[in-house]
Amino acid sequence: MNTLHISLPYEYVVSHVSLTWSDILFAxxxxxxxxNAAVKYAYDVIEKEEKPTQTVLALTWVNNEEEIDFYLNELTNQIVEQEDNTSQKKFLYLLLNWVFEHKEQFSDPLQMVEIIYADFDYPEEISNFVRYMPxxxxxxxxxxxxxxxxxxxWAIYLRTAKIKISK
Structure with missing residues (x-):
């Protein structure tokens, strides 16, 4: 997944969707x-929660990527696995939205859609704007x-996906 090597900025992601630790792990x-998105999210959690866990607090002090992985695994092990692939749907939307908003920067934005379509295992909900699909x-x-x-x-998908993700 992520054949395009697009790394979404944390600020962009949180301006479009609400995140969970499972979403951070997926990303x-x-x-x-x-x-460092995990560390930034830990700071956001500390701001919002009255009593954040020790693991969240510790995550804000990490010095290397191995420590991030360790604390993130601890945090996500405490969470019941999401059954409906919510994280995948969020990041499908986010990638497609990112490419749509920056389409002038790509020589063939519809080819980017095709690559994302394959990376996310051909989701039916975007097939009507994949160029080669009937x-x-x-x-x-x-x-x-x-x-x-x-x-x-594509624009219609983005509007409807945003509404579904926000629920």
Whole structure:
């Protein structure tokens, strides 16, 4: 996963979704965020929680990546595993949103979608804006119109995914 090697900035992620320790673990396991995201999240938890755990407090003092892994494993071992792949859905949305917001920086943003589609094991919810997938919509008269429709479908996905993730 993360064939594109996109490392999402912590500030970007928290401005778009609410995080859990499971989300942080997922992001770090798949190189979707830098390791220091766990430390930044620990600071956020300390700000929000009245009595953060000793593990969270200790995480704010780490000096190397091995220590981050140790404390993060402790924190996520205490959490019941999420059954519905919430973390995966959040980061699918975040990556697609990042690429969409920065599409001018990529020579072929729709190719980026195709790579993300494969990296996330071909999720059905984004297939209607994957260029090579057959469309159930009526055929358009030009390549430009077809591409515009793909971008419109992408924007619709981003709006609906944001709502679903926020619940």
């Amino acid at each position: 770090l396991e798949h190189d979707l965020m830098a390791k 469309s159930s919509e009526h055929r358009l008269n030009s390549v430009e119109a077809s591409i515009e429709r793909l971008f419109n479908n």
